Amino acid sequence: NFFPDTDPNRIDINIEGPLGMNVDATNEMVREVQHRLGGLLQDSRETRESIKNMQVNVGIAATGGFGAGVPSAERARISLNMVDFADRKESSSVTMSKIRDAIGEIPDALIQVQGQEIGPPTGSPVNIEISGPDFGQVERMTREVSQKLREAQFAGRIPGLVDVRDNVSGGLPEYSIRIDHEKARQFGLTLSDIAQTVRIAVNGLEASTFRDGEDEYDIMVRLRKEDRDDLDKLRDLTVSQMGRQIPIVSVADFEEGIGPGRITRLDLLRTATVEADAGPGFSGPQILIQVQDYLDEYRAALPSGYTMKYTGESEDQEESFSFLTLALVISFILIFLVLLAKFNSLIIPFIIVIAVGLSLIGVILGLIVTRTEFSVMVFVGVISLAGIVCINNIVLVEYIKQLMDKGMPRMQAIIEAGSIRLRPVLLTALTTILGLIPLTFGIDIDYIGLLTEMDPAVQFGTESTQFWGPMGITIISGLMFATFLTLVIVPVMYSVFESLTGRVTEAYRSRD
Structure with missing residues (x-):
């Protein structure tokens, strides 16, 4: 989601x-x-x-x-x-x-x-944009798609699909005035003269203002409402021309019809939209996949020049996840470059970045066990987790390197650093996990009531848990797995890479 x-x-x-x-x-x-x-x-x-x-x-x-x-x-x-x-x-x-x-x-x-x-506001879970050159065809196809989805909703063919709707509205009644240009020219009338006469009769003309103390009111001159709605009264209008009153019906025909209530364009093409929501317990992407499968044949049979595009929440989600993925990749690159500058070695930054990547295994296991859906908040948790894992591994590897620089053998330095850093790493993980437990599992304590009335009013499963819980689960599960990586896997990887580096160096020296 x-x-x-x-x-x-x-x-x-x-x-x-x-x-x-x-x-x-x-x-x-x-x-x-x-x-x-x-x-x-x-x-x-x-x-x-x-x-x-x-x-x-x-x-x-x-x-x-x-x-x-x-x-x-x-x-x-x-x-x-x-x-x-x-x-x-x-x-x-x-x-x-x-x-x-x-x-x-x-x-x-x-x-x-x-x-x-x-x-932030997003589109509907199901948002289908139908575009084409002819609005009549677009309207027809939109109603067909909308009807198909409603039938699927009530027949239970797409579980979780609710509130199917479209933005195709019925037409509005309208009066069209068709001007005979030749006759208008004979009477010396222009299109502007005729349009202005009709506009004043319907919308009105400000003739003056009326003052009442400090308030001013416009005085509008126009036809009465019942006359404005009467086509016969509009036919009785006359256009003034050089002192003559020319009946408007002498140069124009009035037609009563139905006009479109709303026309939407997308990339210059007339477009209509079909929307639907996901019911409780169903994710938007899950519903969208079923809708795409259900309408696959209809979409393939669209006439040439007409398109059916799935947008809405899925499009917003794709853009946001792409941005967050890019941010995650850039953060990994920056971490690697900073560590490279600090340790002046390719091995240590490589080991730490691998450890951060492996911590995602714990994240995935945590999401699976708790049946938590992947969302933006999980991404935020992953980025936060990367910083915590980096700090723990940097401190451990740097201490190993300091002991080795003092002349201590590699294996002894790794064991010594692991034993000394065991307590700080465990305390860091434990304090972070304990701090996130109330947010993750919804433990709410009324501290004001505790201090004033000695009543903490402990509450479980609070409202904020639903939004922030996925982030907390991500950090907790990832950190638990990363702690094992920091204390066991990272020292092993460091020892292996140092051993390989030593052998490669000896091989080059023997050649020389």
Whole structure:
């Protein structure tokens, strides 16, 4: 996963109706969702006691937060704030699953149940971009892909796939004015004259301002609302030209039709998107692989000029992991160069870098045993682990080298350094592991309560564990294995390489 799965403190139920739906109709849709949600809360005591309060917003922007966009009447959101993590009767993930089952499908409504995100915003686990030159074809293919995934979701063909949706919206009613250029020229009218007349009638013209104390109000002149919505009234407009009032229908035809509600372009191609989420207990990459296999035949049969690209969270994850991998490689190179400058030897830096690399075996074993998913926090733990392992090995190898420089035989120097450095290495590992145990396994102590009321209120399995736990497991498991490397494998490797170096040196001297 990109970030570790956590138990969200807030659950959002996003509701979206057809494009152009008024607020009253959206309200009715929200009431239906609330009614079904109320049935769930009445039937499930655990769910009812895990929710602190509910907030309903109608006419919201597409996404929350600063700069989220223009509010739309067809969108609404029901936010459920959960009680404190320790007081929940069930996890938020279980609550989200129950909410999806209770709400089900509502005609003409797109329902999405999602938890509060932790970390920077990312795309959906499943994000499919369909592009092509003709938007009608793109729209058709998008609806087909969306329908296929919904069928797979409800038939159980792709376990864990939830909240399938697309951004293809229904068309909006529009009036088109087709101007006869030849007739307009005969009357001496330009396109600007006709457009300005229609614009003033619909949008209005600021004629003056009205002052009320220190406040100013614009006085707009335009048609009444009922006339602006009446195509016959718009046909009665006249265009002024040299003192003459020319009926607009003399030079133009009015057509009533449906226009696209939204057109998105990607690399100059018209694009639509199909999205879906991963249910509790399922990782985004795991769901994406199943979706790719399921749509493989459909993708292969796309017409020429049309593409279907998988982006979203997987693309963000690939970019982030590539960056962190590069950072890890660069850190290894820098460690090697610094050690090379310090010891003036290729052998010691090579041994220490190998020890750091071998410590990853402990990391992998720790992740397997604890069934922890690989995420960004594991990468952060690996980079932190590399620094700890380097320090322990540098101190040990440097002490061996100092003893050998004083004339002590190699094997005796290795044994002496190992016995002397045994306690510091073990204490370093032990203090680091003990310090990370509360963060990793969620041991929380109320020190204020301990000092004021002698009540520590010890709590196990805290909220922060879900996010920081993978990093702690990485460092602990890697450090336990690296301690064995430092005390046993590294001295053996040093002895072997020193022995080989001595033999190679003697061989060259014998040739001379």
